[in-house]
Amino acid sequence: MSLENLFEAHQVDLYRDQYQVFKDLNLTIKKKESVAILGANGSGKTTLLKAINREIYPASKPNSWLKIYGKVNWDVWQLRSMIGNVSDDLHLAYNPQTIGMEVILSGFYSSIGVHGLMQYKITDHQLKKTQDIMRLLSLMDLMRKPLSKMSMGQQRRCLLGRALVNNPQTLLLDEPTTGLDLASTFKYLKLLSNLKKKGHNIILVTHNLHEISDDIDRVILLNKGKIIADGPKDEIITEENLSRTYEIDVGLSIIQGKYLPYAKT
Numbered sequence: 041m042s043l044e045n046l047f048e049a050h051q052v053d054l055y056r057d058q059y060q061v062f063k064d065l066n067l068t069i070k071k072k073e074s075v076a077i078l079g080a081n082g083s084g085k086t087t088l089l090k091a092i093n094r095e096i097y098p099a100s101k102p103n104s105w106l107k108i109y110g111k112v113n114w115d116v117w118q119l120r121s122m123i124g125n126v127s128d129d130l131h132l133a134y135n136p137q138t139i140g141m142e143v144i145l146s147g148f149y150s151s152i153g154v155h156g157l158m159q160y161k162i163t164d165h166q167l168k169k170t171q172d173i174m175r176l177l178s179l180m181d182l183m184r185k186p187l188s189k190m191s192m193g194q195q196r197r198c199l200l201g202r203a204l205v206n207n208p209q210t211l212l213l214d215e216p217t218t219g220l221d222l223a224s225t226f227k228y229l230k231l232l233s234n235l236k237k238k239g240h241n242i243i244l245v246t247h248n249l250h251e252i253s254d255d256i257d258r259v260i261l262l263n264k265g266k267i268i269a270d271g272p273k274d275e276i277i278t279e280e281n282l283s284r285t286y287e288i289d290v291g292l293s294i295i296q297g298k299y300l301p302y303a304k305t
């Protein structure tokens with residue numbers, strides 16, 4: 041297993057059903073790198089995360105390969121215990137009646153809920169780990185509360201808890217702050233920052249430039265399945281690159297180290 045790279049794509053084609061999103065994608069993400077991926081709606085951000093997580097596979101063709109942690113072939117269950125995932129897709133898949141504790145425990149099984157705790161042999165280790173995570177994310181009050189009765193921020197924190205149970209090296213976060221108010225967003229970002237400090241690397245898809253913090257090493261800009269800029273964030277987040285990415289005239293202010301885009305015209 042490569043100690044170097046989380047993701048290595050060489051001339052990779054990626055499809056969503058019949059639709060080709062990436063053609064001849066070449067991209068390497070190192071294991072310890074934290075990366076933000078930005079791009080217009082439909083540019084391929086979620087597709088890329090799904091390829092890392094093995095929810096989708098590359099088309100087979102000569103001289104093309106896609107390695108995750110240095111390996112082409114994976115037992116997806118093993119892989120998913122190494123990669124934590126928070127996304128709208130996952131969130132929507134949950135039955136609203138699932139209680140907080142079940143959401144978090146489901147991370148041990150890489151499943152959507154655990155369909156009644158009694159069916160599963162929950163080990164002492166799993167219970168303790170779940171409680172530790174609930175404490176870490178201030179979720180103790182939500183242990184028995186169904187998702188349907190939680191605020192959006194509380195639900196998202198539960199999903200982050202689910203992503204953390206196996207102590208994964210990598211967290212894939214697809215617009216994790218969608219629907220969160222300003223305070224919840226800031227708290228969530230602080231949590232992510234603390235996780236980064238603990239050694240997790242974060243692959244963050246976001247539309248909010250202000251969420252790109254000092255913890256992010258690298259920014260990748262996508263437009264229609266093509267990487268149009270890739271590198272250290274200060275070099276990549278420029279008016280010119282953002283304008284090419286979003287195909288409108290974007291202005292950019294930087295206030296206290298945070299990027300604030302605005303429409304120029």
Ligand SMILES: Nc1ncnc2c1ncn2[C@@H]1O[C@H](COP(=O)(O)OP(=O)(O)OP(=O)(O)O)[C@@H](O)[C@H]1O
Binds near residue numbers: 058
């Ligand atoms: N199941 C599907 N079948 C066909 N095409 C799909 C399917 N899912 C996604 N696509 C297409 O693939 C392209 C990339 O989608 P993807 O979800 O990766 O975009 P995205 O960059 O995450 O966009 P957003 O910012 O809206 O989340 C889009 O053009 C989309 O319409």
Ligand SMILES: [Mg+2]
Binds near residue numbers: 214
């Ligand atoms: Mg998406």
